[in-house]
Amino acid sequence: xxxxTINGQESNVEAPEQMPLLWVLRDLLGLTGTKFGCGIxxxxxxxxxxxGNPVRSCLLPIGAVGDRAITTVxxxxxxxxxxxxxxxxxxxxxxxxxxxxxxxxxxxTALLNSTxxxxxxxxxxxxxxxxxxxxTYVRIREAIKRASRSQP
Amino acid sequence: MNAQVIDRLKNPARRTAIxxxxxxxxxxxxxxxxxxxxxxxxxxGSAPLQFEPNAFIRMDQLGTVKLIMPQTEMGQGVYTSIxxxxxxxxxxxxxxxxxxxxxxxxxxxxxxxxxxxxTGNSNSIRAFWMPLRKAGAGxxxxxxxxxxxxxxxxxxxxxxxxxxxxHTPTGxxxxxxxxxxxxxGIASPAEPxxxxxxxxxxxxxxxxxLDTPDKVNGKVVYGIDMMLPNMKFxxxxxxxxxxxxxxxxxxxxxxxxxxxxxxVVLEDFMAVVADSMWSATAGLNAxxxxxxxxxxxxxxxxxxxxxxxxxxxxxxxxxxxVGNATQALxxxxxxxxxxxxxxxxxxxxxxxxxxxxxxxxxxxxVWVGSQVISRAQAVAAQVTGLPREKxxxxxxxxxxxxxRRLEVDHIEKAVRIAQKVEGPVKVxxxxxxxxxxxxxxxxxxxxxxxxxxxxxIVGWRHRVTGxxxxxxxxxxxxxxxxxxxxxxxxxxxxxxxPNLRIEYVRHEPPAVPTGFWRGVGxxxxxFAVESFVDELAKKAGQDPVAFRRAHLDxxxxxxxxxxxxxxxxxxxxxxxxxxxxxxxxxxxVQGAFASYIATVAEVEVDKNGEVRVTRVVLAIDTGIVVxxxxxxxxxxxxxxxxxxxxxxxxxTVENGRVQQSNFHDYRMLRMDQTPDIQIHIIKSAEAPGGIxxxxxxxxxxxLRNAIFAATGIPLRRLxxxxxxxxxxxxxxxxx
Numbered sequence: 039x040x041x042x043t044i045n046g047q048e049s050n051v052e053a054p055e056q057m058p059l060l061w062v063l064r065d066l067l068g069l070t071g072t073k074f075g076c077g078i079x080x081x082x083x084x085x086x087x088x089x090g091n092p093v094r095s096c097l098l099p100i101g102a103v104g105d106r107a108i109t110t111v112x113x114x115x116x117x118x119x120x121x122x123x124x125x126x127x128x129x130x131x132x133x134x135x136x137x138x139x140x141x142x143x144x145x146x147t148a149l150l151n152s153t154x155x156x157x158x159x160x161x162x163x164x165x166x167x168x169x170x171x172x173x174t175y176v177r178i179r180e181a182i183k184r185a186s187r188s189q190p
Numbered sequence: 191m192n193a194q195v196i197d198r199l200k201n202p203a204r205r206t207a208i209x210x211x212x213x214x215x216x217x218x219x220x221x222x223x224x225x226x227x228x229x230x231x232x233x234x235g236s237a238p239l240q241f242e243p244n245a246f247i248r249m250d251q252l253g254t255v256k257l258i259m260p261q262t263e264m265g266q267g268v269y270t271s272i273x274x275x276x277x278x279x280x281x282x283x284x285x286x287x288x289x290x291x292x293x294x295x296x297x298x299x300x301x302x303x304x305x306x307x308x309t310g311n312s313n314s315i316r317a318f319w320m321p322l323r324k325a326g327a328g329x330x331x332x333x334x335x336x337x338x339x340x341x342x343x344x345x346x347x348x349x350x351x352x353x354x355x356x357h358t359p360t361g362x363x364x365x366x367x368x369x370x371x372x373x374x375g376i377a378s379p380a381e382p383x384x385x386x387x388x389x390x391x392x393x394x395x396x397x398x399x400l401d402t403p404d405k406v407n408g409k410v411v412y413g414i415d416m417m418l419p420n421m422k423f424x425x426x427x428x429x430x431x432x433x434x435x436x437x438x439x440x441x442x443x444x445x446x447x448x449x450x451x452x453x454v455v456l457e458d459f460m461a462v463v464a465d466s467m468w469s470a471t472a473g474l475n476a477x478x479x480x481x482x483x484x485x486x487x488x489x490x491x492x493x494x495x496x497x498x499x500x501x502x503x504x505x506x507x508x509x510x511x512v513g514n515a516t517q518a519l520x521x522x523x524x525x526x527x528x529x530x531x532x533x534x535x536x537x538x539x540x541x542x543x544x545x546x547x548x549x550x551x552x553x554x555x556v557w558v559g560s561q562v563i564s565r566a567q568a569v570a571a572q573v574t575g576l577p578r579e580k581x582x583x584x585x586x587x588x589x590x591x592x593x594r595r596l597e598v599d600h601i602e603k604a605v606r607i608a609q610k611v612e613g614p615v616k617v618x619x620x621x622x623x624x625x626x627x628x629x630x631x632x633x634x635x636x637x638x639x640x641x642x643x644x645x646x647i648v649g650w651r652h653r654v655t656g657x658x659x660x661x662x663x664x665x666x667x668x669x670x671x672x673x674x675x676x677x678x679x680x681x682x683x684x685x686x687x688p689n690l691r692i693e694y695v696r697h698e699p700p701a702v703p704t705g706f707w708r709g710v711g712x713x714x715x716x717f718a719v720e721s722f723v724d725e726l727a728k729k730a731g732q733d734p735v736a737f738r739r740a741h742l743d744x745x746x747x748x749x750x751x752x753x754x755x756x757x758x759x760x761x762x763x764x765x766x767x768x769x770x771x772x773x774x775x776x777x778x779v780q781g782a783f784a785s786y787i788a789t790v791a792e793v794e795v796d797k798n799g800e801v802r803v804t805r806v807v808l809a810i811d812t813g814i815v816v817x818x819x820x821x822x823x824x825x826x827x828x829x830x831x832x833x834x835x836x837x838x839x840x841x842t843v844e845n846g847r848v849q850q851s852n853f854h855d856y857r858m859l860r861m862d863q864t865p866d867i868q869i870h871i872i873k874s875a876e877a878p879g880g881i882x883x884x885x886x887x888x889x890x891x892x893l894r895n896a897i898f899a900a901t902g903i904p905l906r907r908l909x910x911x912x913x914x915x916x917x918x919x920x921x922x923x924x925x
Binding site: 054057058060061064065066068069070071072073074075076077078080081083110111112115124127128131133134135136137138139140143161162163165166167168169170171172173174175176177178179 | 264265266267398399401402403405406407408409410411412414415417423448465466467468471538539540541542587588589590591592618620621819823826827828829830831834852853854858859860861862864866867
């Protein structure tokens with residue numbers, strides 16, 4: 039039994055400690071917003087937050103989470119940065135297939151949390167771990183800048 | 191029949207083709223609703239609850255307007271565009287509509303171009319433009335007539351606006367929902383009056399997409415997100431060698447793992463069924479499998495290319511001949527020859543392949559995101575031996591398609607697993623399986639020859655050698671030795687050339703399965719033609735834009751796109767090197783998918799041969815635009831898809847096995863490499879063109895020609911060879 043705090047709610051999960059958070063979220067808890075893309079930390083589709091910092095949940099055993107708060111795309115809209123990012127994503131119409139966008143939104147929200155006014159170089163550094171096969175990068179950049187200018 | 195199919199595939203927007211659709215599909219589409227409506231009325235008693243004027247529209251007395259989507263959404267924005275077309279002619283606003291995926295039903299929802307339910311070839315809007323407008327307009331005509339009857343006025347003095355009929359002389363209004371009960375007995379006219387283009391309220395506006403709000407908060411359900419009570423999770427491994435079989439298996443270690451329920455051993459692959467994808471994957475890794483490699487154990491990329499080159503030396507089947515190309519090439523003037531080669535490519539949709547299935551005694555239910563939902567149903571019926579009507583197939587949104595989900599191999603495998611499993615099972619492929627058991631974009635070899643006289647091309651021969659995907663996937667598209675997709679954008683080369691000969695050599699590579707990949711045939715042909723034309727311009731001592739322009743008199747829409755792209759890209763001005771490398775600008779033009787596009791790419795090539803794409807300017811005339819923001823998005827994304835292929839895309843095979851396995855060795859363009867992209871839409875009243883694949887076909891030749899301009903090196907193969915660009919290796923150009 040592992041105790042996890044996910045989007046502000048405590049869950050006791052019956053799973054081995056080495057089980058990656060991604061599969062606990064998706065397959066045991068039914069929180070399918072977090073996506074499986076590669077399983078090796080190369081694509082960023084599985085990005086969630088631990089205490090506001092972005093992590094690849096496909097590589098993170100639940101035993102390593104400890105008491106840090108987990109935020110997923112289902113809960114990130116309750117945070118000021120997450121709400122701004124989600125709104126900017128829709129205002130700019132970033133999304134095509136959308137499969138990678140949970141991870142993109144989580145990475146972008148973490149960026150705004152740490153760097154409220156990111157430069158292009160900051161955006162490159164924070165976002166280059168997230169692959170988008172539809173090629174929405176131009177709009178992701180624009181949406182992050184828009185969110186950084188918007189009021190909560 | 192075959193000639194018609196070919197014509198429709200090539201020119202779906204043409205008037206004759208649309209007429210053909212109305213005659214063939216129209217009867218079905220608009221004839222079907224009458225029994226359905228009667229049935230609905232009977233079921234509900236005297237007053238019908240639902241108004242179902244045709245296969246695409248369902249309205250009820252509560253005001254719900256449900257639109258049935260005959261084409262599938264994989265990111266290209268088609269759900270919004272289809273809804274805009276239907277809502278435009280029906281005259282409702284988009285916030286009044288709900289969308290629903292069409293069930294498998296070829297009679298009602300076949301793509302008019304293919305004659306089957308399929309989303310591909312960038313033809314959703316081209317194929318459905320008129321059928322959907324007529325569906326919307328027909329429904330509107332019925333509602334107007336119902337209102338007119340109610341008011342005892344002539345329908346001609348009524349108009350509509352946002353879900354209401356208005357009696358023009360008095361201004362009296364009534365909502366559509368209040369007319370649902372009065373539509374009984376009123377038939378949709380066969381040729382309902384359509385709105386004139388200048389009366390469009392929705393079409394042409396950059397409206398917000400209907401599918402994206404649920405994609406920012408995790409609510410959207412892709413195929414991979416299916417969750418059912420008592421569902422199990424499975425993952426699979428096919429023999430790593432193409433065509434190989436499962437030999438001896440030791441499953442004791444796998445079965446001992448927590449969460450692992452069952453090992454499914456089939457002839458050609460194995461699956462592990464477990465409590466979660468994690469346990470299933472762990473189980474798969476714990477299996478000891480002796481594979482029987484079979485006859486393909488020695489196949490490698492080297493042999494593939496050797497065989498392809500040998501095949502390309504023979505005369506091909508003539509796909510098009512104009513004038514006398516052979517004579518023009520031997521006597522016409524300066525002769526020039528070049529060969530271009532493209533590699534195998536994987537699709538790598540971000541959503542790995544998956545399919546959820548429950549097989550019961552006398553039925554089967556399938557949940558999957560598919561570009562061909564009726565084929566999904568058919569393959570499940572075939573595997574289970576059930577009649578098709580006993581297979582319920584649900585189509586879910588797709589995390590990318592790009593042609594991979596035009597295939598049903600993953601559905602077939604999932605059903606075979608599900609036959610061995612109690613209850614529903616979700617089968618998810620690992621990324622490794624997804625890359626190593628794809629249905630690949632074939633290798634292509636294009637041999638081009640031309641002769642120049644007084645700065646003009648007078649003779650042209652283009653021989654395409656490669657797989658016939660049509661022969662397997664859609665046999666009517668492979669006729670008399672010619673695959674119409676493989677020569678698309680070769681037979682209709684946009685330039686004025688008096689003597690042309692286009693040939694096709696069908697050559698199937700050993701072992702490696704091949705299929706459609708975003709951009710399909712034009713991907714290869716636009717690259718070969720536009721690379722070659724750039725080399726011809728240099729041979730002729732002319733500027734690449736001016737040289738193309740001089741050959742585009744018969745294609746004014748393309749010439750206008752060329753002029754716009756040249757002007758917006760500052761063609762002819764120097765490009766400052768921002769990173770100390772060699773800079774250049776390259777142009778390409780194309781008329782593929784009935785869209786006229788010119789693209790200028792700017793690159794910087796460093797001393798190590800690394801290429802940075804710094805800017806792309808694209809001008810597009812795609813006829814009437816349904817949603818301009820979607821056109822821009824598809825161009826931006828399609829370009830990045832194409833740049834990715836040109837810079838990195840290559841699947842190689844050794845000992846019958848694909849050597850790449852995941853995103854570390856099958857690379858994708860990332861944020862820090864993304865160029866500035868500028869898209870310019872040219873206003874047009876022509877029939878709509880296709881957009882989903884055009885950016886992807888545009889990027890590689892523009893990029894390649896920019897490298898040519900920057901370095902003087904005429905690359906003849908993709909992906910780019912950094913050793914050649916760094917001078918560490920000679921360019922394998924043959925002239």
